[in-house]
Amino acid sequence: MSMSQTTEPTNDGATVTEEAKITTDEKEKAAEEVLKEAEEEEEEEEYVVEKVLNRRVVKGRVEYLLKWKGFSNEDNTWEPEENLDCPDLIAEYLQKQKSAHEGKRKAAGDSEGDESKSKKKKDDNEKLRGFARGLEPERIIGATDSTGELMFLMKWKHSDEADLVPAKEANVKCPQVVISFYEERLTWHSYPPEEEKKDEKN
Amino acid sequence: MLVINPFVSKCELNSSDTAANMPTNNVVDQRISKFKNKGKDLAKLREKRISECVELRKAQKNENFLKRRNITLSSLPDEEALSPENDTVGLQKLLSKGRDPPLKEIIDAGLLSPFVSFLAMDDESTLQFEAAWALTNIASGTSWHTQQVVEHGAVPAFINLLASPVLHISEQAVWALGNIAGDGAAYRDILIECNVIPALLARICPDTPVGYVRNLTWTLSNLCRNKNPCPPLSAVQQMLPALIQLLHLSDKDILSDACWAISYLSDGSNDRIDVVVKTGIVPRLVQLMNSKELSIVVTVQTPALRSIGNIVSGSNLHTQMAIDAGALNVLPNLLRHPKPTVQKEAAWALSNIAAGPCKQIQQLITCGLLPPLVEVLRNGDFKTQKEAVWAVTNFTSGGTVEQVVKLVQSGALEAIINLLQVKDAKVILVLLEAVNNIFMKLGETEKLCLLIEELGGLERLEVLQNHPNEMVYQSAHDLIQKYFNDVLLWVHHLLWSVLVLVSGGFFGPHAASNGPAQI
Numbered sequence: 122m123s124m125s126q127t128t129e130p131t132n133d134g135a136t137v138t139e140e141a142k143i144t145t146d147e148k149e150k151a152a153e154e155v156l157k158e159a160e161e162e163e164e165e166e167e168y169v170v171e172k173v174l175n176r177r178v179v180k181g182r183v184e185y186l187l188k189w190k191g192f193s194n195e196d197n198t199w200e201p202e203e204n205l206d207c208p209d210l211i212a213e214y215l216q217k218q219k220s221a222h223e224g225k226r227k228a229a230g231d232s233e234g235d236e237s238k239s240k241k242k243k244d245d246n247e248k249l250r251g252f253a254r255g256l257e258p259e260r261i262i263g264a265t266d267s268t269g270e271l272m273f274l275m276k277w278k279h280s281d282e283a284d285l286v287p288a289k290e291a292n293v294k295c296p297q298v299v300i301s302f303y304e305e306r307l308t309w310h311s312y313p314p315e316e317e318k319k320d321e322k323n
Numbered sequence: 324m325l326v327i328n329p330f331v332s333k334c335e336l337n338s339s340d341t342a343a344n345m346p347t348n349n350v351v352d353q354r355i356s357k358f359k360n361k362g363k364d365l366a367k368l369r370e371k372r373i374s375e376c377v378e379l380r381k382a383q384k385n386e387n388f389l390k391r392r393n394i395t396l397s398s399l400p401d402e403e404a405l406s407p408e409n410d411t412v413g414l415q416k417l418l419s420k421g422r423d424p425p426l427k428e429i430i431d432a433g434l435l436s437p438f439v440s441f442l443a444m445d446d447e448s449t450l451q452f453e454a455a456w457a458l459t460n461i462a463s464g465t466s467w468h469t470q471q472v473v474e475h476g477a478v479p480a481f482i483n484l485l486a487s488p489v490l491h492i493s494e495q496a497v498w499a500l501g502n503i504a505g506d507g508a509a510y511r512d513i514l515i516e517c518n519v520i521p522a523l524l525a526r527i528c529p530d531t532p533v534g535y536v537r538n539l540t541w542t543l544s545n546l547c548r549n550k551n552p553c554p555p556l557s558a559v560q561q562m563l564p565a566l567i568q569l570l571h572l573s574d575k576d577i578l579s580d581a582c583w584a585i586s587y588l589s590d591g592s593n594d595r596i597d598v599v600v601k602t603g604i605v606p607r608l609v610q611l612m613n614s615k616e617l618s619i620v621v622t623v624q625t626p627a628l629r630s631i632g633n634i635v636s637g638s639n640l641h642t643q644m645a646i647d648a649g650a651l652n653v654l655p656n657l658l659r660h661p662k663p664t665v666q667k668e669a670a671w672a673l674s675n676i677a678a679g680p681c682k683q684i685q686q687l688i689t690c691g692l693l694p695p696l697v698e699v700l701r702n703g704d705f706k707t708q709k710e711a712v713w714a715v716t717n718f719t720s721g722g723t724v725e726q727v728v729k730l731v732q733s734g735a736l737e738a739i740i741n742l743l744q745v746k747d748a749k750v751i752l753v754l755l756e757a758v759n760n761i762f763m764k765l766g767e768t769e770k771l772c773l774l775i776e777e778l779g780g781l782e783r784l785e786v787l788q789n790h791p792n793e794m795v796y797q798s799a800h801d802l803i804q805k806y807f808n809d810v811l812l813w814v815h816h817l818l819w820s821v822l823v824l825v826s827g828g829f830f831g832p833h834a835a836s837n838g839p840a841q842i
Contacts, residue, residue, distance in 0.1 A: 177805070178766040224678045224717055225636045226671070228590050228629070237544060237583045237626075239505035242463040243456055243498060255534040279532040 170207045173214035185211065251275070251286040258295040261302040264288070273302070426464050435461070435475040442480035448489050455484065455495040462502040469506040478503065478517055485522045493526065494535045501542030508549040515546065515558045524565050537576045540569050544584035553591050559598060563588075567602050570611070575620055582611060582626035589633035596637035605634065606648040613653045621662060628657060628665065632672040639679050646676070646683060651690035658695035663704045670699055670710035677717040684722045693733040700738035708742065709750055715739055716753050719760035727764040736761065736778065743783040748792040755787075755798040762806050772807055781807060781815060 168189050174197065175186035183202040188194065205211065256277035263274035271288040291299050429435075441447070441454035458481075462472040477499070484496035500519060504511045523539060531539075543562055547554055562584070569581040585608065589599045611627035631650055635642045650672075657669035673692060676683055687693070699711045715735055719727055730736070739754050758780070765771055775781060784807075787799035 177763055181766065224713075224720070225675050226678075226713065227636050228633055228671075237541065237580055239545065239548070240463040240469075240502045241498065241541070242460050243495075255537070256532060279530060 170205070170210055173207070173210045176214065185214070250284055252290060252294060254280075254284075256280055258291070258298045261291070261298060264302070273299070426461050426468055429457075429461065430468070430471050435471060435477075439475050439477050439480055442477070442484055445487070448492060451484070451487075452489075452492050452495060455481070455492060455499060459495060459499040459502060462499055462506075466506055469503055469510065472499075473503060473510060473513075478514065482514075482517055482519055482522055485519075485526060490532070490535065494538055497523065497526070497535070497538045497542050501538065501545050504542060504545035505548065508552055508554075511546055511549060511554060512552075515555060520546065520558055520561045524561070527565060527568075533574050533577070536569070536572075537574065537580070540577045540580040540584070543569075544580045544587065547584040547587040549587070550591065553595060554588075556598070559588060559595075563598070563602055567604055570604060570607050575623055578611060579622045579626060582608070582623060582630060586626045586629040586633060589630050589637075593637045593641070596634055596641050599630075600634060600637075600641055600644050605631075605644050608634075609645070609648045609650050609653060612650070612657065621665065624657075625665065625668075628668050628672070632668055632675070635672050635675045639683070642676055642679050642683060646686055651676075651686060651692060655691060655695045658692075658699055663707060666699060666703055667707040667710055670696075670703070670707050670714060674710050674714035674717055677714045678721065681721055681723050681726060684718060684726050687718075688726060688729055693730065693735070697734045697738055700735065700742065705745075705747075709747070712739065712742060712750055712753050712757070716757040716760065719757050719764065722764070724764050727761060731761065731765075731774075736774070736780075740775065740778045740780040740783060743780070743787065748790070748795050751787065751790070751792075751795050752798060755795070755802060759798075759802060762802075776807075776815065782819075 169191070170187050171190040172188040173185050174188055177184050177186070177199070179199075184199045185202065185205065186197055186199050187205075188197050202211075254277070256279065259276045259278045261273040262276050262283060265272055265274070265285075268285075272285040273288055273291050274283050275286045275291070276283045288299070435458075438454040438458050441450045442458070444451055458472055458477055462469045462477070481496045481499050481503075485493055485500075487493040487496070500514060500523075504514050504519075523542065526539060527536065543566065546558065547562060547566075553559075566581050566584050569577055570585070572578065585599060585604065589596050608627050608630050611623050612631060613624075631645055635645050635650070654669055654673060657665055658673070660666050660669070673687070673696065676687060696711055696714060699707055700715070703711060715730070718730055722730065739757055743751060743754055745751065758775075762771065772781075781803075784799045784803055788796050788803070790796045790799065
């Protein structure tokens with residue numbers, strides 16, 4: 122109870138003191154400002170950085186090119202990193218550099234006719250015979266030269282339709298198949314008896 | 324006598340006509356707004372697509388009705404008494420002959436409707452086949468031709484034909500649908516909405532002949548093709564597993580078209596790339612890029628390289644997947660490939676990898692990519708050099724000091740200085756950015772200045788101060804101001820002026836006229 126009593130008068134006292142203080146503070150501040158302005162006019166100590174424009178490394182020291190608020194671009198200066206107190210502006214600059222550097226460039230879309238055709242016309246290749254059918258040779262099942270040229274009857278993989286192909290073409294396109302055909306049909310002949318007599322003499 | 328070309332007034336903006344008729348802009352704009360999809364908003368387009376699908380289904384219903392009622396061609400009111408088979412076969416030969424089959428005449432003679440109705444005649448397989456072939460070739464023409472085929476109701480008919488037990492007929496339907504899909508995004512999406520993809524995928528089995536699979540792969544690739552918009556994601560998800568399977572076959576045509584499909588799917592935003600790489604296909608793509616693999620040909624290499632190029636234009640994660648799959652071991656060969664377009668695409672891919680974090684740049688160095696890069700900068704054709712320049716600039720931007728030193732030591736600085744004489748202003752700006760980056764990373768040592776001067780760089784920069792392009796001369800000027808200290812510059816100018824004097828003006832007048840004013 123005594124405390125509450127004491128606070129009141131001290132409060133009043135404090136308020137009075139505070140008010141007094143405030144007044145003094147205000148005065149001091151005003152004085153400081155005047156001084157500051159005077160200083161600024163004479164020595165130009167405090168400037169405000171508007172923007173960070175560039176970065177460089179000189180003799181191992183990092184420097185930033187600064188645009189000053191209230192000044193033109195002609196007055197831009199390089200300042201050492203340590204002297205600066207604008208971390209936000211520096212970060213903004215570095216961030217811009219980073220995203221410029223993350224410069225992935227998507228496909229230009231000018232593929233210059235290398236691309237696959239978008240539409241295809243089907244040509245009338247006499248209904249596609251022989252190798253033109255694009256099938257894989259399985260085996261040769263016969264041969265004929267009734268057309269004037271040696272032809273093989275070709276059985277294709279995945280198809281029941283066999284057809285004739287020129288031997289010349291088959292020899293190049295599927296030589297192993299041709300060889301198999303010939304090998305399957307090799308017949309061995311025995312030599313005539315005369316030679317046996319020769320051996321007996323010797 | 325003035326004859327008005329009836330086809331100009333009938334069909335909007337047929338591409339072959341525009342060269343002959345050059346109307347004013349207003350008329351052109353009007354025409355363009357009438358042409359298919361241009362100038363219409365997306366909602367309207369979608370409506371139109373859906374209504375078209377409904378129309379197509381209606382048309383199909385009608386045809387089935389006619390079929391059930393056994394109505395033959397000769398009883399149709401519009402037709403003369405044709406013998407359908409003879410005429411189609413004759414027209415068949417007409418259509419596939421040479422480069423200019425009389426498509427317009429055939430269309431104008433009203434033959435599309437009967438052709439489409441033949442497609443439904445399962446009992447007349449020769450007729451079906453000939454009609455399918457004829458319509459395929461008409462659809463292979465211009466957009467207008469394809470439009471005619473679609474508007475006569477061919478789409479549902481062809482999709483039904485996919486299930487035909489007669490293989491070559493089913494195959495013809497695959498081909499025709501490929502032509503329709505290849506027309507553009509609009510028809511592609513209509514086909515997708517008509518459920519073409521499951522019908523196509525159902526035809527792939529181990530026994531399917533290779534020719535059929537080739538056609539099918541090509542048609543699938545057209546369903547992956549085109550942007551604005553890209554194919555619907557759900558369709559992509561349906562097609563990807565099949566494409567992956569196809570990529571493990573060995574037929575070159577199949578591989579080529581399957582790779583093209585992947586290249587289309589990976590050409591887009593990073594989430595599209597994500598869908599592709601998640602299939603695990605990247606190692607196979609790298610394999611297909613590699614010319615050292617015995618039977619790989621450039622028709623397979625090209626789209627495989629394009630796919631990888633698209634993938635490394637994605638996120639750093641996507642790029643790392645390509646690197647981990649061994650792409651960097653193949654790139655040097657591709658940078659030295661005899662085909663300039665392959666070199667160009669390889670350089671483009673390299674430039675995107677160099678735009679990544681320094682860890683990836685280090686991998687570029689480790690895998691020996693600097694020497695081929697410098698070779699390309701020196702000797703490549705101009706389009707390739709452009710890409711290589713981007714590679715250098717990206718490298719200098721993201722690389723560490725040591726990495727940039729390696730780059731300079733490899734001869735890249737000399738090469739880019741030589742390129743400063745090109746005419747292309749955009750390229751010069753990228754080059755100047757690279758030079759700037761090198762200064763920023765290495766510090767403005769006198770050593771660097773002297774090196775550049777020795778390589779003839781200072782001269783070139785001075786010349787560029789007179790470049791007609793404002794940004795170029797400004798950049799060049801800034802570079803000189805920033806980095807080339809006055810003493811060096813003064814000495815250089817002095818020597819240059821002396822040279823000019825002594826040689827009687829043999830050396831160009833430009834430097835002399837700039838003179839000591841800089842100081």
